[in-house]
Amino acid sequence: MHPIMIPEELDALVVLFLKEIPQHKQQSSVRSSSNPKFVSQPTSAAPSLPEAVGAKRKRQLGGDDPAPSFNIFKPGHPFRSIKSAIVLLVCALGKICLHKQRIPDIVREQGEAQPHRSPSMRNGGAMSPIHGSPPGLNSHSQSSGLPSPQDPCDRTMPSRRAPMQGNSTGVRPTPIKRNYDGIPGLEYFALATDILGSHLGGIDLKHVYAWVLAGLYHGQLARAVESWAYIKQGCTVLQEVMRTSIYRFHEIKMGDGYVPQESRRDNQVLLAYWTCLQLESDILAELPLSQSPILQYEDNMPYPNTTFVTTYGYTAEECGSYFAQLHLRRQLNEIHSHLYNPDKIHRPSSPETIDEGLHGLQTQLKTSRDIWVPAAFRWHDDEPPAGDILSARLRAKYWGSQAIIYRPFVRHLLEKEPIPYGAYKDPRLPRPESFHELAINIGDKSVPEGVDPRTLNYARLGIEALIQSTSAFHGMPRKQRIIVTNIFGTAHAQWGNLLTLAACYTDPLLTRFVDSEVLSGLFRRTIEFFDVIAHRSSPLKSERNILFGLASDLSLLREDPPTSSSFSSMTSGTTPVATSAASHPPTSHYGNICPPTGSSIFASHHAHSSRP
Known part of the structure; x- marks a missing residue:
C-alpha cells in the first residue's frame, strides 16, 4: 500500500x-548426586533467597535420589x-495483519465488571490497549519469547504466601490474562515502543520509519488518535x-x-514524505486534529521515480x-480549494x-480516469x-472524492439551504427539453417549483457516489477484517455515508434516487x-448501535445482521441506483436526518480528504 x-x-x-x-541464557538446576549435600555450592553468584516466613518446608530428597533436572530459559x-x-514494529504489524478475524478486546481490569469500582470508568476514559491487567504468575503470552516491558511487578501481584491467597484447596490460581495474550503483535509493539521512547531526539530517516510503523499498528486497532x-x-x-533539501x-x-532513478536518498525521502502526507490526511479527514508542518510543502514536492520503486x-x-x-x-486538495474555500465561495467577482x-x-x-x-x-x-484490497481502496477513495464534489448540492436540498453565489453561469432554470443536452437525469417525477433541475441532478450523482463509496469494500471476504491503514476512518466514513443516505431516503424529493432494497443491503453489510x-x-x-437503531426504525433490517446469509443485491456485488423506490416510510420523523458536524459527509473543514 505504501512502499x-x-x-x-x-x-x-x-x-x-x-x-x-543476545542468546538465551540457560540456567540448570541439576545437582550431582555423587557429592555430599554440604559440599554442593549454588550455581549462581547471587545468594539464595530465604524462605518466606510461614512457608512450609519442602521434603528433601534422599541422599541417593537423583535431583530432578529442568532448564530455565530467559x-x-x-x-x-x-x-x-x-x-x-514490522513483526508487530505483520502479525496483526495476518490476523483476519476479529481482534480481541482489551482485558478487563479486576473489578471492571462493576463500573463504579473501575478507575478508568470513573475518569470517563477507556483503557489503552497497551496497558492491560497486571501480569500473574505463570502466565504465557502468544509471543515468540521476546520479553515485554509490560511485565513489571507492582502492588497488584499476588502474594507469595499461600495462606493469604484464600486458596485452601491447594489448586493453583488461574493465571491473570494480559492484553498481549490476545491482541496479535502487542508483545512486539510494547518492546519496540519502549525502545522508541529513548529515541525521541533522533532525526534520521529510520526514525521516521519507526514512528510511521507504530502509527500503522495503532491504526489496525482502530485507535485513530494514537495512530x-x-x-x-x-x-x-x-x-x-x-529541511536542507526542500529548495x-x-x-x-x-x-x-x-x-532521477539514481538518486536513492532523494527517492527514499520522497516516498516517506508522500506516505506520511497520505496517512496523516486520511486521519484528519475524519477527526478535527492539528496538522503537521509537512503539509505546507505539498505544492513544492515532486513525486518519487516510478522506476526506482519497481x-x-x-x-x-x-x-x-x-x-x-x-x-x-x-x-x-483541489476540490477543497475550489468548493470549500470561503474566499472563493463568497467572492462575487470570482470569474x-x-x-x-x-x-x-x-x-x-x-x-480522464x-x-x-x-x-x-x-x-x-x-x-x-473489487475483490482485492488495492482495487477496493482505489475505488473507495475515488467515489469518496465524487461524494465530496457533489455533497454541497445534497446538503442544499436536504437542509433547504441557498446555493452559493455564482453556482451557475445561467441563473435561469433549464427547460425539460434541454435536460438531455445538459446530461440531467432526475427521473420521471415532476420537479417542485423553485428547485433547479441541475442541482437535483448533481444531488443524484452525489447519492450514487455515496452508495458506491459505502459498498467499495463489499467484494472482500465477509466476516473478516479488511487490512487498510486507517480502519477507523474507513468505518467512520461509511457511518456518515449511511446517515446521509437515510436522510435522502426519508426526504420527499430525494427519495426517488434511493432504492429501499439497496439501502437495506448497505445497512446490513x-x-x-x-x-x-x-x-x-x-x-x-x-456508531454501530446508531446504525442498527436507525435501520430498525426505518424497517430496513429484514433479518438480524450477525446471522444474515444474503444481502439481496449486495451479496452479488451490484449497487444499482434506482430512479424510484418501492416503498418508503413516513418522512415526518426522519426528514431532517443528517450527519453531525465533523463527519465525512458535510464538514467543510474535512473536505480536503477522503478515507483510505
Missing part, C-alpha cells in the same frame, strides 16, 4: 537483528537501537530530515517533476496503486462558477465491488462490518 521502505534494506535489518540479539533483550525497534500521534511525530522528524526539491518540481522490490501493481492514490490526494469548476475537476478525475488509473485497476461503474472491528472500548461500537 515506504526498500525490502532489501529491511531484510538486512532483520539479519542484523538476529545476529545481535530470553535476551535486543539492543535498544532504532534498527531493533523497526524490526520489532495520528505517532504519525505526526514521524512527520515532524521528516521535516528535519528534508532542491522545489527546483525538481518546477522541471520534469520527477527525481526496481527495489515492489510490483508494478503496487507501484501503480500508490501513484494513483497520490493523484487522488492532489485532486482532493469561474461552481458549475464550471465541477467540470474542470471531473476532467482530472472522471473524464482511464489515464491516471493503471490498467490492472480500471473498472466500469456498473461492475461489482455495514453493520456486519462494524461487528468485526468495533469493540466495547471503541467509539465505533456506538
Whole structure:
C-alpha cells in the first residue's frame, strides 16, 4: 500500500537483528548426586533467597535420589537501537495483519465488571490497549519469547504466601490474562515502543520509519488518535530530515517533476514524505486534529521515480496503486480549494462558477480516469465491488472524492439551504427539453417549483457516489477484517455515508434516487462490518448501535445482521441506483436526518480528504 521502505534494506535489518540479539541464557538446576549435600555450592553468584516466613518446608530428597533436572530459559533483550525497534514494529504489524478475524478486546481490569469500582470508568476514559491487567504468575503470552516491558511487578501481584491467597484447596490460581495474550503483535509493539521512547531526539530517516510503523499498528486497532500521534511525530522528524533539501526539491518540481532513478536518498525521502502526507490526511479527514508542518510543502514536492520503486522490490501493481492514490490526494486538495474555500465561495467577482469548476475537476478525475488509473485497476461503474484490497481502496477513495464534489448540492436540498453565489453561469432554470443536452437525469417525477433541475441532478450523482463509496469494500471476504491503514476512518466514513443516505431516503424529493432494497443491503453489510472491528472500548461500537437503531426504525433490517446469509443485491456485488423506490416510510420523523458536524459527509473543514 505504501512502499515506504526498500525490502532489501529491511531484510538486512532483520539479519542484523538476529545476529545481535543476545542468546538465551540457560540456567540448570541439576545437582550431582555423587557429592555430599554440604559440599554442593549454588550455581549462581547471587545468594539464595530465604524462605518466606510461614512457608512450609519442602521434603528433601534422599541422599541417593537423583535431583530432578529442568532448564530455565530467559530470553535476551535486543539492543535498544532504532534498527531493533523497526524490526520489532514490522513483526508487530505483520502479525496483526495476518490476523483476519476479529481482534480481541482489551482485558478487563479486576473489578471492571462493576463500573463504579473501575478507575478508568470513573475518569470517563477507556483503557489503552497497551496497558492491560497486571501480569500473574505463570502466565504465557502468544509471543515468540521476546520479553515485554509490560511485565513489571507492582502492588497488584499476588502474594507469595499461600495462606493469604484464600486458596485452601491447594489448586493453583488461574493465571491473570494480559492484553498481549490476545491482541496479535502487542508483545512486539510494547518492546519496540519502549525502545522508541529513548529515541525521541533522533532525526534520521529510520526514525521516521519507526514512528510511521507504530502509527500503522495503532491504526489496525482502530485507535485513530494514537495512530495520528505517532504519525505526526514521524512527520515532524521528516521535516528535519528534508529541511536542507526542500529548495532542491522545489527546483525538481518546477522541471520534469520527477527525481532521477539514481538518486536513492532523494527517492527514499520522497516516498516517506508522500506516505506520511497520505496517512496523516486520511486521519484528519475524519477527526478535527492539528496538522503537521509537512503539509505546507505539498505544492513544492515532486513525486518519487516510478522506476526506482519497481526496481527495489515492489510490483508494478503496487507501484501503480500508490501513484494513483497520490493523484487522488492532489485532486482532493483541489476540490477543497475550489468548493470549500470561503474566499472563493463568497467572492462575487470570482470569474469561474461552481458549475464550471465541477467540470474542470471531473476532467482530472472522471473524464480522464482511464489515464491516471493503471490498467490492472480500471473498472466500469456498473461492475461489482473489487475483490482485492488495492482495487477496493482505489475505488473507495475515488467515489469518496465524487461524494465530496457533489455533497454541497445534497446538503442544499436536504437542509433547504441557498446555493452559493455564482453556482451557475445561467441563473435561469433549464427547460425539460434541454435536460438531455445538459446530461440531467432526475427521473420521471415532476420537479417542485423553485428547485433547479441541475442541482437535483448533481444531488443524484452525489447519492450514487455515496452508495458506491459505502459498498467499495463489499467484494472482500465477509466476516473478516479488511487490512487498510486507517480502519477507523474507513468505518467512520461509511457511518456518515449511511446517515446521509437515510436522510435522502426519508426526504420527499430525494427519495426517488434511493432504492429501499439497496439501502437495506448497505445497512446490513455495514453493520456486519462494524461487528468485526468495533469493540466495547471503541467509539465505533456506538456508531454501530446508531446504525442498527436507525435501520430498525426505518424497517430496513429484514433479518438480524450477525446471522444474515444474503444481502439481496449486495451479496452479488451490484449497487444499482434506482430512479424510484418501492416503498418508503413516513418522512415526518426522519426528514431532517443528517450527519453531525465533523463527519465525512458535510464538514467543510474535512473536505480536503477522503478515507483510505
